[in-house]
Amino acid sequence: MPQPDLVIFDCDGVLIDSEIIAARVEAEVLTEAGYEISPEEIAALYSGLNFSEILLRVEKVAQIPLQASLIDRADAIIDKRLKDVRAIEGVTQAVAAVKVPRCICSNSSAERLKMTLGLTGLDRFFVDRVYSALSIPDGKPKPAPDVFLYAAGQMKANPANTFVVEDSVHGIHGAIAAGMRVIGFTGGAHSYPSHSDILTEAGAETVINRWRDLVPVLDALSEWAEA
Known part of the structure; x- marks a missing residue:
């Protein structure tokens, strides 16, 4: 064979x-920053991408500036929640x-x-x-x-x-x-x-x-x- x-x-x-954990955090951070999106939408549209790439794509779609500091914020929250993965x-x-x-x-x-x-x-x-x-x-x-x-x-x-x-x-x-x-x-x-x-x-x-x-x-x- x-x-x-x-x-x-x-x-x-x-x-x-872990994708569901990351999607929930990323949705929270983006929604707080003014771009409302659900974890389900994150999973369907952006699964497999790191958060910096997601930010770039969201900025193009929404045509709103997003602060780079959101990356560190999301990463810190995700790392904390991944303790239970x-x-x-x-x-x-x-x-x-x-x-x-x-x-x-x-x-x-x-x-x-x-x-x-x-x-x-x-x-x-x-x-x-x-x-x-x-x-x-x-x-x-x-x-x-x-x-x-x-x-x-x-x-x-x-x-x-x-x-x-x-x-x-x-x-x-x-x-x-x-x-x-x-x-x-x-x-x-x-x-x-x-x-x-x-x-x-x-x-x-x-x-x-x-x-x-x-x-x-x-x-x-x-x-x-x-x-």
């Missing part, structure tokens, strides 16, 4: 149930069952990744194979492909034989731009009714909402590529 060179996991909203149900068993090389590519900072992966116990599955788009040389955050290509280079993987598990349109666009294949994931608390359709439209080959489906889907898609 053919095997992938590498499986890349997004972190927030895929491995850990949990791994998404079934992820430990699913990651352990992936026998090919695996790593994480995220828009979160290296410091936040270290904290949340440590709190959930998932750090033991990735060790030093955790790549923050904010820390790689000359890297840009998703939807740019930089962090995916950097990880593939570090892991000596062929991008065309690499699978990425993503919960956001922006992450999917970045992975596809890197020449990788994508499995969408909708098992996080931030998911919404049209989430699966949107990920498919963005380019995911298939979408799962239960971690126990990951390995069978990887096997099926790997065989399909060789057919």
Whole structure:
């Protein structure tokens, strides 16, 4: 049976149930700053982006200036609330069952990744194979492909034989731009009714909402590529 060179996991909203925490905080901060938005809208429109990128996009849409100090305010609140973050149900068993090389590519900072992966116990599955788009040389955050290509280079993987598990349109666009294949994931608390359709439209080959489906889907898609 053919095997992938590498499986890349997004972190927030895929491995850990943190996207809903961030969406709630970001909605609070933006609403207080004069741009009323709900956590559900944050999740649907901006999931996968760091808050600085969200601010830039909101400024363009709303055509109102937003203070850069909002980034530090949101980050401080999110870090405090992430102390209670949990791994998404079934992820430990699913990651352990992936026998090919695996790593994480995220828009979160290296410091936040270290904290949340440590709190959930998932750090033991990735060790030093955790790549923050904010820390790689000359890297840009998703939807740019930089962090995916950097990880593939570090892991000596062929991008065309690499699978990425993503919960956001922006992450999917970045992975596809890197020449990788994508499995969408909708098992996080931030998911919404049209989430699966949107990920498919963005380019995911298939979408799962239960971690126990990951390995069978990887096997099926790997065989399909060789057919």
